[in-house]
Amino acid sequence: LSSGNCSSDSVARLGGQQSRAAAKEVGAFTSFRGWSALRSLEVVPVLGPLVGARTFASALLGGMLCGVVVDKFWSLGQESCGSGKFVERCLGGGEGGIGDGDHCVRGASNRIRSRSVSFSTEVEVATTSSGVRKEKETTRGIAADSRNISLGTVLNSPPSSVPSHPAGDIGFKPSDESDTISTVLGSSRNSTVLLQQDSVLNSSHPYKLSEQENPLRVGPFVECLEIAGGRTLSGEVKISGAKNSGLAVLAGALCSEQQLCLRMIPDLHDIRRMFQVLQSVGVQVQRTPSGSIKVDASNITSVEPCPEAVRKLRASFFVIGALVGRKGEAIVPLPGGCNIGARPIDLHVRGLEALGAQVEIRQGKVHARAMNGKHLVGGHFCLDYPSVGATETLMMAAALADGKSTLSNVAQEPEVKDLADFLISCGAIIHGAGTNTLNITGRRKLHGTDYQIIPDRIEAGTFLIAAAITHSTINIAPVVPSHLTSVTSKLCAIGCHIQQTSSNGLKINSPQVLRSIDIRTLPYPGFPTDLQPQLMSLLTTCNGQSIVEETVFESRMRHVEELQKLGANVKVSQNIAIISGRDQGSSLYGAPVLATDLRAGAALVLAGMAAEGTTHIEGVSHIDRGYEKLDQKLRLLGASIQRFPCLPSELTILLRTRAFLVTQSTK
Ligand SMILES: CC(=O)N[C@H]1[C@@H](OP(=O)(O)OP(=O)(O)OC[C@H]2O[C@@H](n3ccc(=O)[nH]c3=O)[C@H](O)[C@@H]2O)O[C@H](CO)[C@@H](O)[C@@H]1O
Numbered sequence: 001l002s003s004g005n006c007s008s009d010s011v012a013r014l015g016g017q018q019s020r021a022a023a024k025e026v027g028a029f030t031s032f033r034g035w036s037a038l039r040s041l042e043v044v045p046v047l048g049p050l051v052g053a054r055t056f057a058s059a060l061l062g063g064m065l066c067g068v069v070v071d072k073f074w075s076l077g078q079e080s081c082g083s084g085k086f087v088e089r090c091l092g093g094g095e096g097g098i099g100d101g102d103h104c105v106r107g108a109s110n111r112i113r114s115r116s117v118s119f120s121t122e123v124e125v126a127t128t129s130s131g132v133r134k135e136k137e138t139t140r141g142i143a144a145d146s147r148n149i150s151l152g153t154v155l156n157s158p159p160s161s162v163p164s165h166p167a168g169d170i171g172f173k174p175s176d177e178s179d180t181i182s183t184v185l186g187s188s189r190n191s192t193v194l195l196q197q198d199s200v201l202n203s204s205h206p207y208k209l210s211e212q213e214n215p216l217r218v219g220p221f222v223e224c225l226e227i228a229g230g231r232t233l234s235g236e237v238k239i240s241g242a243k244n245s246g247l248a249v250l251a252g253a254l255c256s257e258q259q260l261c262l263r264m265i266p267d268l269h270d271i272r273r274m275f276q277v278l279q280s281v282g283v284q285v286q287r288t289p290s291g292s293i294k295v296d297a298s299n300i301t302s303v304e305p306c307p308e309a310v311r312k313l314r315a316s317f318f319v320i321g322a323l324v325g326r327k328g329e330a331i332v333p334l335p336g337g338c339n340i341g342a343r344p345i346d347l348h349v350r351g352l353e354a355l356g357a358q359v360e361i362r363q364g365k366v367h368a369r370a371m372n373g374k375h376l377v378g379g380h381f382c383l384d385y386p387s388v389g390a391t392e393t394l395m396m397a398a399a400l401a402d403g404k405s406t407l408s409n410v411a412q413e414p415e416v417k418d419l420a421d422f423l424i425s426c427g428a429i430i431h432g433a434g435t436n437t438l439n440i441t442g443r444r445k446l447h448g449t450d451y452q453i454i455p456d457r458i459e460a461g462t463f464l465i466a467a468a469i470t471h472s473t474i475n476i477a478p479v480v481p482s483h484l485t486s487v488t489s490k491l492c493a494i495g496c497h498i499q500q501t502s503s504n505g506l507k508i509n510s511p512q513v514l515r516s517i518d519i520r521t522l523p524y525p526g527f528p529t530d531l532q533p534q535l536m537s538l539l540t541t542c543n544g545q546s547i548v549e550e551t552v553f554e555s556r557m558r559h560v561e562e563l564q565k566l567g568a569n570v571k572v573s574q575n576i577a578i579i580s581g582r583d584q585g586s587s588l589y590g591a592p593v594l595a596t597d598l599r600a601g602a603a604l605v606l607a608g609m610a611a612e613g614t615t616h617i618e619g620v621s622h623i624d625r626g627y628e629k630l631d632q633k634l635r636l637l638g639a640s641i642q643r644f645p646c647l648p649s650e651l652t653i654l655l656r657t658r659a660f661l662v663t664q665s666t667k
């Protein structure tokens, strides 16, 4: 209601036949677009594709008006359960669950604390020669004080507050105190009968839920994106600070003993997790109202960051270099990150050893200790591969080591240079940043700084591709145009027109017909692997056959299977994909798909915008790891993209299967 994410129309649809039919078709998805709004009242209502959306609306409205706080609640019942029984059971069960048909609902929330729920459904029935046809169905929630409030009214004036939850596991015993009264309200000249069905539930006996009554506990809801394809984009989009710079610089913050102010750090899941990593070793991190980040790592209290936080993202591992450099010791769990390959850490380990560390890997943790127990010492190390992460880890370690270090065959990515520039602004002595060799003279202490990171070239590239795939004209800023050369040159080869509008702005214009190209991902300045999935989505819409070769990560083709679900004609052999374009029978149409990792998710968003019809994307948390408000930014450009809560995929599959079985048995 207050999030503004949801129109009255979409909530109203929750109560209509439309959503019921749609729900039957696609399982859990379609009817629950109103949830984001309802969530703001802490009412996450009932899911029951087969119970009938009318019932949900009733339960919701009644619940809301009576101050019910329903959480984690869904059901799979049958129409025969009837609205009265349904609501009754909604209010009577345990926390979350799936019904078994007869007992259509096995649970409401522990938090439910309503005493009385009433709802009313008006049905207009048209009597025709071929029988009786339902014309219109209207549901109203009726508050305990008998206020009769329609869906529309509720939208415009939501209850001012929802009472706080009672302590403990209080529920309400299912009872047979519900009653349904049907009244014929009248009939009009064209034989339309208005039928009012009033159901009242009075459950007034709180009781403690037992485990038996609460048999199925399912995880929390996740978020989905719903994209209606075919819109063109226009306007300007603001590019956020680079995720991979932000993460590296936050790790680098551990090198400094004084106050730091970091600017343009994007607000992302990964960044927040990195805050947790730092906080777990005693660093104070705070986002100020202006958006800058204040970091104080003067007092490091532990050399072992929180394993749960570290395991969620790749960059968290990079703190090992700064920690061992600063404290002489670090114990860091093996990292997480996108599931795009084995992603070993051997180069980090060997590099640290070259700088005088003793490294052991035990029980999933990397234990690094300076040989003399206190400080690393300068050394020489040549990376077998220009790994971004290993370069960053070793740069931080060398910046604090005693003496001089030379790191060769290092990564030259702009984010690596950004980390070097940040460390230099803290007093580090680093030469060669942005080239393949770094010469670093270590210092025992680094001072504070005020530093702004670079704009995200991967986000910028994603928006350029978004414009290309929707045949649109947009402006993007701020960017560093030279960081995007490999991307813009490919987009121009495809047929787009790209113009530099200012020192930090680009304009892209994409014609209706685009042509195929071949790409190979490479370390910078080659084409970035982090844009490969997005570019592949675009290539499915170009004329001709394209070849994409992924050389950086060995398993970064998982998006292909999902693109195929959208109709893309892509064949994969190991790390090579052959994409047949539009003139070769590839045409995108909406379907439910799953984002398997961050950039795969972005690729599906782009494909969804070009597809005919509606695309539902699950796995949105991956996208949120690395894109700041992607859906919001695209919406501002004119895309039709909505976010709403849905069931986790396992449960959705269960529901769909169940829905299918029930449909079959009804037939
Ligand atoms: C947080 C962050 O900055 N992530 C980026 C970083 O990841 P990350 O730093 O993990 O990527 P790397 O450059 O290290 O990985 C590149 C290749 O090197 C291999 N490798 C890496 C380290 C090692 O010790 N041994 C080894 O064999 C990897 O398995 C991979 O095949 O660079 C990647 C390549 O541009 C990007 O896709 C990621 O978005």
Ligand SMILES: C=C(OP(=O)(O)O)C(=O)O
Binding pocket: 313, 314, 315, 336, 337, 338, 339, 340, 530, 598, 599, 626
């Ligand atoms: C692979 C990526 O991130 P990470 O290294 O954090 O998994 C990415 O940003 O595409």
